[in-house]
Amino acid sequence: MKTRILPREFYLRDDVTRIARELLGKILITNFNGALTAGKIVETEAYRGIDDRACHANNGRRTKRNEVMYGEGGRAYIYLCYGLHHLFNIVTNSAECADAVLVRALEPLDGIGVMLSRRKMKKPEPRLTAGPASLTVALGISVRHNGSDLLAPPIRVGECGVKVAERDILASPRVGVGYAGEDARRPWRFRVKNNPWTSPAE
DNA sequence: ATGTCGATTTGCT
């Protein structure tokens, strides 16, 4: 699969919802110890530091865990959720602007055998890479890759020239952020319409 | 120091 790695400028823009939309159709690639896996991003969620109560960095919150969100865009923010799930985010915007995009689902493209064995599954079905914690297992991503630069191995994001049309993008409220009050209603979850690899929850 | 809750998934009823 021919892919061009996304340049730093893609991530540095000050518009996290736009970047979350544009990440649909892009390719997430990992290569650990020669085991190459890749998938097309088909579901994302935007989190904005400045005024979004659902964001870990809202209201200037700054901890050891979310420190990388305050760095320059183009790096991975990976954190432990519910004490057991590793969630993969892409940091965007310039330093000190703590925006990030959560990758929620992939369509497997490459290294499907490796993904299956990591997930302890026999056959490819949507639960292989649908859901933010499932795809990190399939691609071998964990919190120890927190802060990893996405322009160089082992984790990269590329494009293959295909763009998802605006009319094929479904926008809806984000999942599991009920605690965020009004901000929970923002339609900042984006999915590729009619793609069977998006996560099952409405 | 102790208790609550979370950007979830899985297995059992």
Next chain:
DNA sequence: GCAAATCGACATA
């Protein structure tokens, strides 16, 4: 359909 699994951040003492 529900509950368990399990750690970091935060509030309260």
